[in-house]
Amino acid sequence: MSGRVPAGSRSAGTLRVRELRITLPGPRGMADVVDGVSFDMVEGRTTGLIGESGSGKSLTAMAMVGLVPETAVVSGQVLLGDEDLLTAGRARIRQVRGTEISVVFQDPSTALNPTMTIGDQVGEILRSRGLSRSQARERAADLLEHVGIPDAANRVRAYPHEFSGGMRQRAMIALALAGGPRFILADEPTTALDVTVQARILDLLGRLRDEDHLSMLLVSHDLRVMSHVADDLVVMYAGRVCERGGAKAVLNRPLHPYTDALVRSVPSVHVESAIADPLPGSPANPFDRPAGCPFNPRCPRAEDRCRTEVPALREIAPGRLSACHFAELAERTSDTVPRN
Template sequence: MTVSLEVAGLVVDLPGRDGPVRVVDEVSFDIAPATTVGLIGESGSGKTMTANAVIDLLPDGARTGGALRWQGEDLLQVSASRRRRVRGHEIAMIFQDPLAALNPTQTVGRQVGEILRRAGRPSDEVRRRVLELLDRTGIPEPATRSRNYPHEFSGGMRQRAMIALALAGSPALLLADEPTTALDVTVQARILRLLRDIQEDEGLAMLLVSHDLRVVNHVAHQVVVMYAGRVAERGPTAALLSKPAHPYTRALVDSVPAVRTRTALAHPLPGTPATPANRPSGCAFHPRCPIARELCRTEQPAVREVGAGRWTACHFAEELVG
């Protein structure tokens, strides 16, 4: 299978008060063209930091290791100028909060066209492309709306403008960081449908960062579950969510709001999430795990294959799937 992006043993260290903190620890997965990989987990699990590492948007002082092979080229080994050329043109990001990501002092049309102007495109070509992108992403009256400022758009319209901006450089990979979190469910469904249609039309690969399993189940072909900066489990979406091979994945599935019953949550996930800064010894999930044993407290489980395309970091995965 052709692979657009191969994340292999990625590590990210951030400076901390008592020394470096490993916020992403040996994370590995692949994304193929025209497919979506969902990256899920609770807040602080390392999802956004992993996506930011791909596009080289890490905080000052961050150190990386492993490999980020983009169409065969390791982005961790190339020059800073090459990484800048990749960002926006080959790999683009849709940020979680478009109101914060968009410049409030510039019109939407000017921001969408910025990457084209930087590439030296003629002004009439830039305008045609901007209007085409705004229309493609479902913004009505694009000629008029292109002259509006971000605060004049609704939340759903701002997210559509952010998608148009991401598409302006004709990327082959989209990184979507919680693209529907702040939207109501009807707008959320429209944005997800739009992303799916664009992906099908243009053959884009996509990394979808989310904490919402229902969103991921709707659009992702593969799922990577992260906990405390590490991969807990990864595999095909349907198989992974229907029969988890890690207790953390099972707990996430069981905690999805039960819409058709009177209960707000089916089975809330107990305890406080571990973070890379306070990661327990052994399996990081063991303080919250219902099947934890002494081995889990002392030995960190390696990510291992437990079925066709199924990988998990649990000592007792066979008991869960069996």
């Protein structure tokens, strides 16, 4: 059974982010906390957006659907087909959000309305699409069943607090599917769940992507999550993309020292080592980036050039982009960067 709700007239093509820049006020004035981020979301594929806390990954995802602080200045392009959502206006963004593009939030306990039953919350979206009350109730039960909630016909009458954490997240996913979206933005959807439930939710997202022909953006700080489900990987550091490419290629052979450090810090992901190598230092502050490469204070292989010149994100090999001055050398050798 497919959980897709017929959407009538739908926008064609991929969802493309181009040179996204988000400026926020900080202690020293306005700062680009997201700086020139670009990537594509393609039907049937999961794009992973990964980085440490404060890297700008969640802000990037939320900006795609207009959910940014009022003080933010956003520029660049978010292209739904040929339409730039950043210039489309608030009314159009509200129309797109939940229909063309839906969001699965990190904490369903705050995203779900505690005073309404799960069925009523899903049904509210369905009724806004023209279904009668009885049709919406039946369709809501179908959607809950589609996301793996047992006894869905009866559970539609349950309230969020009557669900476990994993079941609340499944209900949140059903809510996201109710508008018949083409694109799903999942912001840390498994962070609050135990490992076993995490795996089940990730498997569910993968199944829904395939069965409903969705494109997904998965935001996470957890490399294990990305290795489980991502087809493509966008690695962010201090508000910028430092590496981009196919997930398997990026994880097996990183072309940026930050990505390399992330992989080495998770032994189950790194193909050559069973010993974790913790990432030293603290993440760069996007409001006070160091000169040159923002990763240079934490990079054990940084040279003088890294401390003065900002490396451009460029194609190193087909489908592989890196923002490291020495990425070409890394691509030709078994090491990731030259060692002093």
